[in-house]
Amino acid sequence: MGIFKFLKSLTTLAKNRNITIKEAYKFAEQEFGQVNDLLKMQINKSLKKSKHLASRNLLNQKVKLLKHLLNLEWIRQVKW
Numbered sequence: 001m002g003i004f005k006f007l008k009s010l011t012t013l014a015k016n017r018n019i020t021i022k023e024a025y026k027f028a029e030q031e032f033g034q035v036n037d038l039l040k041m042q043i044n045k046s047l048k049k050s051k052h053l054a055s056r057n058l059l060n061q062k063v064k065l066l067k068h069l070l071n072l073e074w075i076r077q078v079k080w
Helices: 003-015 021-032 037-071 073-077
Strands: none
Touching (some): 021 037
16 A cells, blocks of 8 residues: 555544554554654644544534524524
8 A cells, every 4th residue: 555545544544533643653564564754744644634624524513503503493483
């Protein structure tokens, strides 16, 4: 497996919160042998990026739910 494919699959796993940094390093070691500093930096960057995307997706889901709730007729009629 190439490094690009490896990092892409790692990002997908991290978005779903199915992998930790230690597991990612172990996975890289199994795929490529020795894990150098550059690969560790790329792994860390991929995991950070995917965590940011995952948290942003969660926020977007909450915003959509809130908008849906605010559009419901019975909620608009409630006097707060």
